[in-house]
Amino acid sequence: MSTESTKRSVVVGVFVLLGIIIFVAGVFVLGGQQKRFTKSIRLIAIFKDVGGLKAGNNVWFSGVKVGTVKRVTINSNAQVEVDMDVEQSSQQFIRKDATAAISSDGLIGNKIVVIAGGTNSHPEVEEGDRLQTQAALSSDQILETLQENNNNLLRVTNDFKELVGNLRKGKGTVGAVLTDSMVADNFKRAMVNLERASVNTAKITGSVSQFASRLNTPGTLANELVSDTAIFRRLSRSAGRLENAATSADVAVGNLRRTTDNFNRASEKLNNNNTPLGVLLTDQETANNLRTTLRNLNTGSALLNEDLKAAQSNFLLRGFFKKKAKADAKRSADSTAAKQ
Structure with a gap:
């Protein structure tokens, strides 16, 4: 084999080896991201609307990625069943009363499943458990809410x-x-x-x-009036006496009223021409007759005095008057002696 063929074989072998290494590394990287090489448990959640969730999307718990969505299927009740592979190491933190909800990775990112809640009073989840679900707002609903808020803000700005x-x-x-x-x-x-x-x-x-x-200053009249019980009792007694005096005054006023009424009635009788006193006070003829009678009485009295003086000079009555004079003189002397 020539040297050139040998070099070419070596180069090809190196490239093939690098390709295999890159492939294996990619498999491990993708498998690590998809949690393919970690032990996991299967959890189920049923939603009415998953909003575009698909297999391979992430599952988060308390802000930490703990698994992936394995399968998304529609069951007979027109509901969507989501099967999730969750790391077995996170099993101890997820409780049976935890809830699952559909969210998004960012504002417009991929859909994810978010597991939240759970209390220590409930046991941890097990293989095949079904989690409770919460209905999440879809992007359309969020946009509608934003649009309504924008309209309200516009109206407020115009006002x-x-x-x-x-x-x-x-x-x-x-x-x-x-x-x-x-x-x-x-x-x-x-x-x-x-x-x-x-x-x-x-x-x-x-x-x-x-x-x-x-x-509050001791020794002053106001303080004594407020705090001294003796002065208070004196004032109470004085008030009682004033009340009694007022009652007596009322009685006196009543008596005075009755006296005034009697006097008024007497005045009415005096002014009445049908009564004797009324006739004497108001009838001029009767008054003249009364005056004449009184003058006659005075005249008769004077004549009677003269007759009595003449009788004293009479010899038949002279002895009687002398005895009376002696008796009067004796009584006067006896009275004078008794006084001495």
Whole structure:
């Protein structure tokens, strides 16, 4: 064999060997990514919509890749059954009450299965277990939500634009405050008045505080009125006496009213021409007759006195009057002696 043929064979052998090495390395790399050379368990999840999930997509748990999707099939209930190969080393962390949901690797990346949740009170999953599922929002639903949010933001922006325009034109109360100088002056005066009211309120508060401190100062009348029970009892007794006095005054007023009523009734009777006193007080003829009668009585009394004096001078009655005079003189002397 010539030297040139030998060199060619060597070069071909080297290239073939490199190709085999690259192939084996690729197999190991792809197998490692697909978890083909690690022990795994089979878990099942049934979804109503997988949103484009296919065999070979990744399975994540707590942000860590733990397996791949082995098979995606549609069962008789128009539901999608997803078979997953999960690393056996992650089995101890996934519990039977864990849930599976469809998500995406990034905003528009490949679909993935995300396993989440699970509590330590439940045992770990086993071969062939079926996980609970959560319905996930599809990309269309997300876009619809974003579109609705954009529309709402546009309406808010338009409303804000209109509000700012009205404020610049002086419409509304706030616009009038911002543009009308008179309204602004009134607002300033209102603020000044409010400040004065605040100052007055502070003064009143200070006065109340001083009054409260005086109430708490021992020895003062206010403190004694508030804290001294003896003074309180005295005030209570005084109040009781005042109440009794008021009751007595009410009784006196009642008596005075009754007296006034009686006096009014008596006045009515005196003014009544049908009663004797009324006739005497109001009838002029009766009054004249009464005056005449009184004059006659006075005249008769004077004549009677004269007759009595004349009788004393009569010799028949002179002895009687002398005895009476002696008896009166004796009584007077006896009374004078008794006094001495």
